[in-house]
Amino acid sequence: MPVSENKGYREFRRGFWAEGVPFIWISGITVLLLIGMIAGLIGIIVASGAGNFWPANVAKLTLKDGSYLLGPVTDREEEGAAARTQVKIANRDVFGLDFKWVDDSEIVKTEYPADAAVIERMEYGHLQGFILSFKEGDTVTPATSAGFFDMVAAKHRQVSEAREEMKSVQERITHERRSLTEIEIAMRKLSSGPASDLPETKVRLDEMQKQFDAKSETLAASLQGPERELERLEALAACCEVEVAISDGSTKTVPLMNAVDIYRPNGMGPFSKAAYYAGKAVSFLVDWPRESNTEGGVYPAIFGTVMMVFLMVIICTPLGVMTALYMHEYAKPGPALSAVRMAVNNLAGVPSIVFGIFGLGFFVYFVGGGLDALFFADKLPEPTFGTGGILWASLTLALLTVPVVVVSTLEGLAAVPRANREGSLALGASKFQTIWNVVLPNAMPGILTGVILAISRAAGEVAPLMITGVVKLVSELPVDASWPFFHLDRKFMHLGFHIYDVGFQSPNVEAAKPMVYTTTGLLLLIVVALNLVAIVLRNKLRNKYRGSAL
Numbered sequence: 001m002p003v004s005e006n007k008g009y010r011e012f013r014r015g016f017w018a019e020g021v022p023f024i025w026i027s028g029i030t031v032l033l034l035i036g037m038i039a040g041l042i043g044i045i046v047a048s049g050a051g052n053f054w055p056a057n058v059a060k061l062t063l064k065d066g067s068y069l070l071g072p073v074t075d076r077e078e079e080g081a082a083a084r085t086q087v088k089i090a091n092r093d094v095f096g097l098d099f100k101w102v103d104d105s106e107i108v109k110t111e112y113p114a115d116a117a118v119i120e121r122m123e124y125g126h127l128q129g130f131i132l133s134f135k136e137g138d139t140v141t142p143a144t145s146a147g148f149f150d151m152v153a154a155k156h157r158q159v160s161e162a163r164e165e166m167k168s169v170q171e172r173i174t175h176e177r178r179s180l181t182e183i184e185i186a187m188r189k190l191s192s193g194p195a196s197d198l199p200e201t202k203v204r205l206d207e208m209q210k211q212f213d214a215k216s217e218t219l220a221a222s223l224q225g226p227e228r229e230l231e232r233l234e235a236l237a238a239c240c241e242v243e244v245a246i247s248d249g250s251t252k253t254v255p256l257m258n259a260v261d262i263y264r265p266n267g268m269g270p271f272s273k274a275a276y277y278a279g280k281a282v283s284f285l286v287d288w289p290r291e292s293n294t295e296g297g298v299y300p301a302i303f304g305t306v307m308m309v310f311l312m313v314i315i316c317t318p319l320g321v322m323t324a325l326y327m328h329e330y331a332k333p334g335p336a337l338s339a340v341r342m343a344v345n346n347l348a349g350v351p352s353i354v355f356g357i358f359g360l361g362f363f364v365y366f367v368g369g370g371l372d373a374l375f376f377a378d379k380l381p382e383p384t385f386g387t388g389g390i391l392w393a394s395l396t397l398a399l400l401t402v403p404v405v406v407v408s409t410l411e412g413l414a415a416v417p418r419a420n421r422e423g424s425l426a427l428g429a430s431k432f433q434t435i436w437n438v439v440l441p442n443a444m445p446g447i448l449t450g451v452i453l454a455i456s457r458a459a460g461e462v463a464p465l466m467i468t469g470v471v472k473l474v475s476e477l478p479v480d481a482s483w484p485f486f487h488l489d490r491k492f493m494h495l496g497f498h499i500y501d502v503g504f505q506s507p508n509v510e511a512a513k514p515m516v517y518t519t520t521g522l523l524l525l526i527v528v529a530l531n532l533v534a535i536v537l538r539n540k541l542r543n544k545y546r547g548s549a550l
Helices: 003-018 021-053 148-191 199-222 224-238 270-286 299-330 335-347 352-375 390-415 418-426 431-460 495-504 509-544
Strands: 059-063 068-071 073-079 082-088 099-103 107-111 116-121 126-136 139-142 240-245 251-255 259-263
Touching: 021 270, 021 509, 059 082, 068 082, 068 126, 116 240, 126 148, 126 251, 139 148, 148 199, 148 224, 148 240, 148 259, 199 224, 270 299, 299 335, 299 390, 299 431, 299 495, 299 509, 335 390, 352 390, 390 431, 418 431, 431 509, 495 509
Parallel strands: none
Antiparallel strands: 059 068, 059 107, 073 082, 082 099, 116 126, 116 259, 126 139, 126 240, 240 251
């Protein structure tokens, strides 16, 4: 090889490594691998959860011994010449399990009978079998009657409407009786107070007792109508039931009051299945959970997650922005400022459970317990604010995400051109006016970047919430129609904890897998939606202040 060529090769190789070309390729390949892994994970979640509500065909597998299994085929394994099939046999209260494996060598015949019915129940999951008859009071209609299934479906819709109306009437009765509870609490507070032995206190208690008695009589008279309506609806809902033959040869009676849905998937066409799928997807979003959270919807968890994130953003954004403004615009450089910067950066790496323990000790026990002692002493020893709630959980997550907002805001403030500040000051504006009208608007894209990162982290955190307010199931939302409308002391549900509870604490983990995947996909969708809102707003602000260096 000529000397010049050898020298050129050496220079090329030296430049190749000196410019870091291999590391650029390694970084690019790594990013592609990470994107592929994330896309693959999302694909698995979507593929496993999207079909959760699809009405799968019900197979009847006749076995060599003359018995049969009834249910959708959910899995299949092959190993050499041997193969086996998994069937979702359901009927948990009869068989004690939801799935069963059967060797293909034991299967004599596989068919999909059009009259195979699936009944989704309020308890014990699905019941699969063949409907034999329908009973309404003393009248029994056999399944061989013309238009039998349409008649059952119509009666089920009627009973479902009655069940929903019953819930509404019960909520109305509970709401009306709540005023009496408030009077009872006020009477108890007076009778247990330091002035309980004074004559004027006794007179006041007598007046309140008379008010309580009069209101009780008025309320009892006004609730006679709703209570009679409730009795009528209960009688209507309790009179109808269906008899179902299941695969073990026995029969099962299911009251329509306990049936969420009744359908025959083998007789449904593609459009009917699509309509059913859409209806179940909507129900998943708006209904409350059942069966240890493995059935029903996740509406309370969606509400709790979104409300907690908004409260966290409202708390942590002003705190983080003000901290960053002071550090960048007012504080003088020196050891103290360097120490604060180091502390903020280190806080971003503290494990979330540490923040949770701090929130439990400071917010719940110290602040909440102090509020109970000052304002809710009449309710003690039952705590009001001295226990976990959505306010304390939001404050804890606000502390967790403040460092992210501070660092991002500092970067945004540093990116604002110095000429913008000097021009504002030269025109006679004060420093506060310059910060408010010039610096903050130009730094807003950086601030929103921190908010986006904070939302992404807070929405997926579970460990701090488990000890500051999140629970498995709630009976009331943190917001309702009763005064003061926003009940920040109440516990709440969260999608992240819901996934943990269903996936790892469920009594039937295998049957709960579809719910885990579906809820995980929903949580990802909510996080993406919240981030998109912030990203769109950030881009609009960035275009508005394009003259800056952001």
